Amino acid sequence: MSKVQAIPDGMHSLTPHLVCRDAAQAIDFYNRAFGAIERFRLPAPDGKLIHACVQIGDSQLFLVDEMPAMGALGPQALKGSPVTLHLQVEDADAVFARAVAAGATVTMPLADMFWGDRYGQLQDPFGHRWSVATHVRDLSPEQIRAAAAAAMR
Numbered sequence: 001m002s003k004v005q006a007i008p009d010g011m012h013s014l015t016p017h018l019v020c021r022d023a024a025q026a027i028d029f030y031n032r033a034f035g036a037i038e039r040f041r042l043p044a045p046d047g048k049l050i051h052a053c054v055q056i057g058d059s060q061l062f063l064v065d066e067m068p069a070m071g072a073l074g075p076q077a078l079k080g081s082p083v084t085l086h087l088q089v090e091d092a093d094a095v096f097a098r099a100v101a102a103g104a105t106v107t108m109p110l111a112d113m114f115w116g117d118r119y120g121q122l123q124d125p126f127g128h129r130w131s132v133a134t135h136v137r138d139l140s141p142e143q144i145r146a147a148a149a150a151a152m153r
Contacts, residue, residue: 010060016085017062019074020126023049026063029125030054032102034087034095036061056087075127084121084129092118092134099124099132112136114147 007013020026023041030036034056041052048065055061066074075081089095096110103125110120110132117133124130139147 010055012059015060015062017064018126018128019064019066019072020128021066021074021076022126023052023063023065026124026126027052027054029102030056030061033099033104033124035098057089061085078127081127081129084131086131086133088133088135090134092120092132095132096120096122099130104130114151115139115144 018026027036027038027041031038031054036054036056039053039055039060042050044050048067050064050067052063053060054063064072066072066077068077087095092110096106099122100106104122106120107123107129108119108121108131110118113119113133116135116137116139118136119131119133122130122132
């Protein structure tokens with residue numbers, strides 16, 4: 001009998017698990033915006049998703065429908081979220097444009113940042129915040145500190 005893997009193939013040590021007002025619509029949006037591939041969904045008898053999983057790049061994202069009786073509330077019910085999901089990609093401009101075309105709202109336009117990334121932020125139609133970045137230049141910690149100080153003057 002073989003040993004069961006504690007961390008299954010395809011999983012990482014940390015996996016975001018989002019509560020969405022309509023998780024099925026969120027799966028469709030994440031497919032259109034970020035190229036998410038649906039791995040599975042588990043609906044309850046009433047059709048609400050009690051668990052779903054999509055893959056974006058090399059990472060998985062879990063989703064569940066809002067279930068107030070269980071304390072599962074999404075950012076729309078909570079009037080915002082303090083969490084930003086970071087997406088590191090090959091082409092931030094293309095991913096950003098795709099997400100906006102799919103319905104995301106720009107909260108911070110893409111720009112070349114002092115730490116060496118092309119970076120911007122979006123909010124998805126379900127209230128979740130996303131940052132999108134492509135690393136465009138390597139900098140030492142000293143160069144980043146100096147650039148940060150110059151940017152804050």
